[in-house]
Amino acid sequence: MRLDKKIYNLLFVGLLFFGTATFAQDSGDSLNTVKIIGLKLHKGSVLIHSRDLRPIEDSYPTGIELDLAWHKISQKAWESCHCYPRLGAALTYWGYDNKDVLGQGLTGLFYLEPVFNTQGRVNYSIRAGFGLSYQNSPFDSISNPDNLSYSTYWGFPLQLGGSVHFRIQSRWMLNASLMYNHISNGGIRQPNKGINWPSIGVGMSYYLEEFEFKERAITDWRALGPLEKRWDFTLFLAYEEPRENLFLFSPGLEIKWSRQFARINAYTIGGEVMYDNGTGYVLETLGEAPNSIKAGLAAGHEFLLGKFLFSQQLGVYLSNPNPEHPQVYQRYGLVYRVDKTFNAGINLKAHGHVANFIDFRVGISL
Structure with missing residues (x-):
């Protein structure tokens, strides 16, 4: 082939890269x-x-x-x-x-x-x-x-x-x-x-080295500390190129509530609003008055994996002027928690099997 x-x-x-990473000296424990x-x-x-x-x-x-x-x-x-x-x-x-x-x-x-x-x-x-x-x-x-x-x-x-x-x-x-x-x-x-x-x-x-999976006590996850509850305030920026040499950036804000219900699981409820320049471009090409404001509510799930969060959300639009988009959307995100307050990550928004955009995001948790 x-x-x-x-x-x-x-x-x-x-x-x-793989070879270098594999045979380099391990700096960790x-x-x-x-x-x-x-x-x-x-x-x-x-x-x-x-x-x-x-x-x-x-x-x-x-x-x-x-x-x-x-x-x-x-x-x-x-x-x-x-x-x-x-x-x-x-x-x-x-x-x-x-x-x-x-x-x-x-x-x-x-x-x-x-x-x-x-x-x-x-x-x-x-x-x-x-x-x-x-x-x-x-x-x-x-x-x-x-x-x-x-x-x-x-x-x-x-x-x-x-x-x-x-x-x-x-x-x-x-x-x-x-x-x-x-x-x-x-x-x-x-x-x-x-x-x-x-x-x-x-x-x-x-x-690459001898090891063992030690047998460790199975403890009640609730005994490790209080349930994780937090408010996330996140700024994100999406990027689209609807035609050659036209670069559109769309800012947005998401506010989300997360509550842990199992050792590595949490449910989430939240909303977002964004100034979607991609939608404005679509409306303009159709000869309609541009309207770039989109907003929605979403519920979802998070995997709590230490400093990483892997999230899945299902949302419904409250405002959706784009005639090419259905009223329901999904989001899939991967976030790294720098500490208990600050985080950064990426997120994919999709309508069914068709991706809408990738966004890059930073946020704070309270």
Whole structure:
């Protein structure tokens, strides 16, 4: 299979990064964190969620994944979820099985993966990942008019799924996974219906040093402290490029209430208002008076993973002047808590299977 030159170069840089990170001296405490390298083969099937995507039906992507992870095995990590979570980076080459339309791609994902049942020979985990990707065959009205899935070389991949791990030796694991994968450009440029495909994967992973998952007491999570309750006040900035050389930035404010109800779970209720220049552009092209104010209410869920929050929300618009958008939307976010007050992260807003935009955000929690 012939690789696009840009993909080859990016793959080389990625491998160089993985090799450097793998063999560099560990500056952390090896008793608390263990490094892992892994290799996995994926096979998937593209989902057709719109009649416009018929040209890519019967496409079965194949992926080769190189994985580097840091497995947290400390008492503090255990107390966060009654599990041993790991943080990792996955570099995956994808052949989309439709080279004339979808081409090939390379994804780089940062992920969080809590691992459960670590005292047994068989354990299981849940993974949520977000990152950057490169695809070599975007939409072109002349050379590639059938590709309505993406229109930029760069995109934003999401991944959510689970894995089963079988410990065959002290450092070796056999892994099987089921993942849901999504790539789009975050609504930066149209068309942007995205590529959505579930995949199954089989691979091996190797721990770079001897370790053990210590058996620790299962305590009542309520005894570790009071329930986490907080108000989040967040400023965000979305970016779109509806046509070439037109760059639109849309600011917004979100206010959200979060309340913990289990060890790593919280529910959220909130609202947002934004000055959506993308909506203003759509109305102007339709010959209507521009109206850029959008507002909505949303309820959702958060995974509380130490300094990281992974959120999912379902919202309904209170004000939605954009005729191209339905009244219901979803949000998926990854936030890093610098401390108890300040945080920063990214968020994807979507309407069904179609991404609206990516935004970057900073906030305070009270």
